[in-house]
Amino acid sequence: MASSENASDHYRLPTEVRPRHYDLTIRTDLEKEKFTGFVKIDLEIVKATKIVTFNAATELSLGPATLVLASSGTHLTPAETKFDASTERASLTFAEELPAGTKATLRLGFESQLTDSMTGYYKSTWDKGIYALTQFEPTDARRALPCWDEPLLKATFSVTLVSRKGTVSLSNMPALSDAPVSDVHTEALFEGVSDGSWNATRFETTPPMSTYLLALANGEFVHLESSYKSPLSGKVRPLRIYATPDVIGQAQYALDIKEKALPLYEQAFDIEYPLPKLDTLVANDFDAGAMENWGLITGRTTAYLVDPENADIAAKKRIAGTQSHEVAHMWFGNITTMKWWDNLYLNEGFATLACSMGEKIILDKIHPEWKVDADFINNHLTAALRLDAKLSSHPIEVAVPDAGQIGQIFDSLSYSKAASVLRMLSKYVGEEKFLKGVSLYLKKHLYSNTVSRNLWEGIGEATGLDVPRIMDNWVSKMGFPVLTVTETPSGIKVRQDRFLEGGPAKPEDNETIWLVPLLSTIDPLAIMELEAPGQALVNNDALLETREGEFALDTSKPFKVNADTNGVYRVLYTPTRLAAIASEAAKSDSIFSLSDRIGLVHDSFALGKAGYLQLSAALNLVHELRAEKEFLVWDSIDANLAGIIYTWWEREQVQEQLKVFRRALCSPLVETLGIEYSKDDSADTTQLRTLAVAGAAAAGDPATIRVLLDRFTRYIAGDTSAIPADLLNVTFSTAVKHNGAPAYDAVLKLFENSKTPSIKVAAIRGLTGSIDPALQTRTFDMILSSVRNQDLIYFFRGFCTNTEALYALREFFEANYSSVINKRLETTFSMKYIVQSVYSGFGKEEDRVKAEAFFKDKDTRKYNQALAQALDGISAKAAFIERSTSDIVTWLEKWGKAPRSSL
Structure with missing residues (x-):
């Protein structure tokens, strides 16, 4: 695995010069939709050099540069200035060599337009005009200012924002004053301040941080305010959430979550939040879901706004999860930052885990009724395993020397698989020791940069275990194992092989041996057997370190591998054993936990899809669980069943038979729960009612x-x-x-x-759900003419779930790819998701061939992984249909003739 020190020199900045401090002034003119700036960057010359190289994007117009030597005050003008558009780097060559140890200040002016790119410093629109804000992760600070735009090159920032009177300026730190800073080189930026036409706001200096965390904003913002008291120091810090006046009334819930989350994180990590304030800014136009800028979190409306009078649980869960995730980044990513993007998971995996896992972490304390640790299986573990089951997957720790490729690894592997692997480690060593190790890691690397081994050292110190030995293959190798369980006279034999969605791996794809924790001394990870009626006994010594291993177990009693579904693997039983486990899981007093039952459902369908067992075995499991009471189990059932129906969308008879089965499951739930909602309903009842109604309607009830x-x-x-x-x-x-x-x-x-974001998203779902070609065309035309760039992904995802629109969607995408769609989204994260949406629904090899032909002459560097994953999915789906159609039809016919109480 290439680390930051070994990445390609072609794409990385030279190491002779390092920035130490930025004094940045930017004047934002919302009326002219442009910004102008001047930056003074204090530099340290680490090695003797004549060349100073930094990042600057093509759209940033740079003025003349001057280098001022600290020792003498001498002003040096570069003899030559070069710009490399492919690497977005500018190089200043000076006549004299700059000796090692020299301190100097680079002074440079710049300007650019405020565009709707959703990257760099850009514009967002609302009813009364525009406002400006930043999105710099991963490599877009260079679109707003000349800088050393790599996470390792941390520096402090002093920011001054000049803006028109009547607007509000925001940055990472609190404002110091509303007066201009005297400097002959920036006088033009303060023109009009003295006569009251403009404001100049200077902010406190930040701690050392990476450029991607710098945040700026200017507009007609209003705010809600709260505060929290640090449980570690007793300090009271202000908390605000900013938005435009028309939507600020929907922001209170997000503010409340932030207020509750911060002290919990401080206690969990034993480190106080270090900044004087923490703001959130809600944006109408935003590419990612949200962004963890230190002291000024930003995000789209769906991530932070909910109608206080009519809030749905799904929206509240989304907001709580997003806010908790971004607050976790104040520690993971902001205080301690990965050295290079190959260790992105140290940021995103931890932030995903921190707000989701166990009883020790945040959301479970704020909303215990949501059962977030079990919900993690549906929302994260399943997404991770689905993507990682492809040959086109990638390791959690993945080499990305080319900055243009970085956006591709912001995916379910860097987020959900990383979180799942860390969750498995936490359960194996015990959550308290795990958190102690994390705290040691953070404290040792405050304000610095890290790689994987630094984290393993911290957890190893807290646990006394050889953590690198346990974790190496989980983060450095792609894929995960399927554990095949066979019974022996004395217990069970377990074999591990790489799991692939297309079926058993070939020898060349099956070389990795994972160290598989089968259980935990604190929380059960794997082998669970029945000690007495209603009691589970966990074997605390099982660890699979080789291809195969044998474990003593009384197989005459119910047992299950991967108790509580904490392991990152699938488990394959014989059909007889799976039936026995299903029968036990269906009991009202079953020893198998909520998380066990969720995992059984997901494993059975995934194994059925991949041909490791017949899909009818998964349908049998669902039939056994038809009296299930828990929403999260039904969530796993309905999601998998809907996926099967979606797979057979071009086989109308099979699809209709599957819909009959889905109706038989969902309609009785609707009859039992009704369609009336009450504030007195539990979270489980509310969510199960919603799922049942949606499932019954989709199945044609x-x-x-x-x-x-x-x-x-x-x-x-x-x-x-x-x-x-x-x-x-x-x-x-x-x-x-x-x-x-x-x-x-x-x-x-x-x-x-x-x-209201919930209404707008629901409306998109409605518009894209039409089965009328004429109405589909109206929506396609609207996409081209009036839909915000950030909302394109909602439209494409809506259409991709509408099997009556899949061919039309592909035709529309391909016809408008070059002229409109790629141009609008080429600098964003969204393009990879749209490519997946357009092609993921198809299930014939001819569809793969057509897709490959379309992209043959396209520049796919920014989404080639997503494209490869979509193409792999088509092939896997085609094999699945060919392999399982007869099995499904036979089972459904048998089910249709059998009494509903049996099969």
């Missing part, structure tokens, strides 16, 4: 559809209470699908006029 259409009619007539927030998505999509143009027009108005 007439009674459910009638109720939803009636509610839609009343809602459009003005009775907004007719549709609870939790049913907006399914109601809008059902209405457009069944009532055509009149419903489409009504939903379009909601999309255009609503200020």
Whole structure:
């Protein structure tokens, strides 16, 4: 694995010069949609050199540069200035060599337009005009100022923002004053300040930090305010959330989560939040979900806004998870930062884990009713294993010497698989020792940069274990194992092989031997057997270190490998044993936990899809669990069943039979739970009702559809209470699908006029759910003409779930790829997700061939991994359909003839 020290010199800045401090002044002119700036960068000459090289993007117009030597005050002008557009680097060559140990200040002016690129320093629109904000991760600070734009090159920042009167300027630190700083080189930036036309706001100096965490914003913002008291020092810090006046009323919940999360993180890591304040800014136009800028978190409206009078649980979960995730970054990423992007998971994996795992971490303390540790399996572990089951996967720790490739690794592997592997380690060593090790790691590397071994050293110190030996292959190798369990006279034999979605791995793809923790001395990781009725006994010594291992176990009693689904692997049993486990799991007093049952469902379907067992075995498991009460188990069941229906979308008879089965599962739940929501309902009841209604409607249940259409009619007539927030998505999509143009027009108005993110997203779901080609064309035309760049991904994802639109979606994408879509999104994260959305639904080899032909002459460097994963998915789906169609049909026919109480 290439580390930061060994990455390609072609893409990395030379190491002869390091920045130590930036004094940055930027004047933002929202009326002219441009910004002008001047920066003074204090430098240390580490090695003698004549050349000073830094990052600057092509759209940043640079003025003349001057280098001022600290020792003499001599002003040096470069003899030559070069710019390399491919690496976004500028090089200043001086006539005299700069000796090692020299201190100097680079002084440089610059300017650029505020565009709608959602990268660098850019503009966002709202009802009364525009405002400006930054998105610098991973390599876009260079679009806003000349800088050393690599995470290792930390420096302090003093920021002054000049802006028109009546606007608010924000940055990482609190404001010091509203007066200009005297400097002959920046006088022009302060023109008009003295007569009151402009404001100049200077901010406190930041701690040492990477450029991607620098944040700037200017606009007509208003805010809500709170505070928290540090449990470690007793200090009280202000907390604010900023937005435009039209939506600030929906921001209170996000502020409340931040207030609750900060002291919990301080206690968990035993390190006080180091900045004087923590703000959040809500943006109308934002590419990523949210961004952890130190002291000024930013994010899109769906990440932070919810209607306080009609809030759905899904939106609250999304907001709480996002806010907790970004707050975790104040420690993981901001205080301690990876040396290079190959260790991105040290930031993102920990932030994902920290707000999701166990009883020791944050969201479980704020919302215990959400059962976040079990929910982690549905939201993160499953997503990680789905992607990592492809040959086109990549290791968690992945070489990315080319900065242009960095955006591709912001995926389920760097986030969800990394979090899952760390969760497995936490369960294996014990959460308290794990957190102690994390605290040691953070304290040892405050304000510095790290690699994997630094983390393993901290956890090893806390546990006394050889953590690198345990973890190396989990982070340095792609893939994960499937554990095949066979029974012996004395117990079980377990064999590990790499799991692939297309079936058993070939020898050349099956070389990795993982050190697989099968259990934990603190929380059970794997082998669980029955000690007495209703009691589970955990074997605390099982660890699979070789290809195969044998373990003593009384197989006459119920047992299960990977208890609580804490391991990052699939488990394959014989059909007989799986049936026995399913029977035990279905009992109301089963020894198998909520997390056990979720894991059983996901494993069975994944193994069925890949051909390790017949898919009918997974359907049998679902049939056994039909009396299940827990929402999260039903969530796993319905998601997998919907995926199977989606796979067979071009086999109408099979799809209809599967829908009958889905109706038989969901419709009784609707009858039992009803469609009326109450504030007295538990979180489980509310979410299960929503899932049941959506599943029944998607499966064509007439009674459910009638109720939803009636509610839609009343809602459009003005009775907004007719549709609870939790049913907006399914109601809008059902209405457009069944009532055509009149419903489409009504939903379009909601999309255009609503200020509530949940309504806008539900409206997109409705617009993209139409089965009418003419209405699909209207939506495609709207995408080209009036949809915000940040919302394109919602439209493409909506269409990709509509099997009646998949061919039209592909045709639309390919026809407009070069002229519109790629141009609008070429600098963003979104392009890779759109490529996956367009092609992931297909399941014939001819579809793969067509996709390969389309992209043959395209520059796919920024999304080639996503494209390869989508193409692999097509092949796997084609093999799945060929392999399992007969098995599914046979099982469904047998199920259809059998009494509903048996099979």
